[in-house]
Amino acid sequence: YYTERCNNPLIAAQSWERLGRKHIHESDALDYFFKGLKMLEGMNVSPLSSSINRYIALYYNVQGYQKNEIKYARKSLDIALRLDDPREIMSSWESIADSHACIDDFPLAIEAYN
Numbered sequence: 001y002y003t004e005r006c007n008n009p010l011i012a013a014q015s016w017e018r019l020g021r022k023h024i025h026e027s028d029a030l031d032y033f034f035k036g037l038k039m040l041e042g043m044n045v046s047p048l049s050s051s052i053n054r055y056i057a058l059y060y061n062v063q064g065y066q067k068n069e070i071k072y073a074r075k076s077l078d079i080a081l082r083l084d085d086p087r088e089i090m091s092s093w094e095s096i097a098d099s100h101a102c103i104d105d106f107p108l109a110i111e112a113y114n
Helices: 009-022 028-040 047-063 066-083 086-102 106-113
Strands: none
Touching: 009 028, 009 047, 028 047, 047 066, 047 086, 066 086
């Protein structure tokens, strides 16, 4: 109830992200993540957008859709680089490396981890 009625888009987006993380193994998770991203539209880029994209990549990892996983992990990295946020950049690279490791592309995974 609070998530849908919240007037602060950052708090609402964070709440949608948490709901998605809680239900990461269910199809509803993707809807929650996209609602969170929708709340952030039109705002300056935020570390939360990078984080939500990483969790979308994780959702696709759980579901076994590696192409979408890599796509959203790279989106997360693009946002993190625009923010110049070292923690987000490192987390995004880790997500990309995990994506490549899952499809047995170990040279790219090692490169991303480095």
